[in-house]
């Protein structure tokens with residue numbers, strides 16, 4: 001989505017995910033297990049990223065360090081305090097449904113430039129196993145919980 005809006009995207013991921021994250025549109029993918037990744041972002045962007053999406057809880061510190069002065073950092077991770085607030089502006093958000101937002105995304109789904117990666121499907125009876133998978137902190141894509149028994153009969157899990 002960021003690339004479609006004209007951004008050059010610098011992303012972080014574990015090494016085994018780098019190819020996948022490039023395919024999603026990132027120009028540069030850095031290993032977040034290497035402690036120097038925020039400095040590398042600052043070097044590559046000539047002073048830091050102007051907009052940051054800090055979507056994983058362990059990236060809040062690094063996201064602030066990788067941001068240029070005056071940058072906006074959006075995050076779904078809610079904290080009483082965020083790092084680097086003297087230099088950057090944090091914008092916490094919640095994943096609330098928005099019809100108008102979905103309408104804006106629809107053409108990208110139609111032309112295939114946006115897809116949803118499904119890691120695995122679980123029947124609702126196996127919800128505990130789905131939670132355990134999420135708790136690993138390294139799921140690639142979404143887990144789908146099937147709650148409709150009729151629909152479940154038509155889907156290969």
Ligand SMILES: NC(=O)c1ccc[n+]([C@@H]2O[C@H](COP(=O)([O-])OP(=O)(O)OC[C@H]3O[C@@H](n4cnc5c(N)ncnc54)[C@H](OP(=O)(O)O)[C@@H]3O)[C@@H](O)[C@H]2O)c1
Nearest residue numbers: 013014017032055056057058059076077093094095137138
């Ligand atoms: N406010 C809301 O409405 C809302 C909604 C949903 C989620 N959230 C919050 O958003 C956050 C993300 O949730 P999630 O469901 O995506 O699951 P998650 O398990 O918290 O995050 C998974 C991601 O974290 C990355 N990661 C793991 N260890 C890392 C590290 N040391 N440094 C940097 N990245 C690391 C993983 O990348 P690799 O696999 O490549 O290592 C993976 O992409 C959570 O804190 C959750 O509570 C908030």
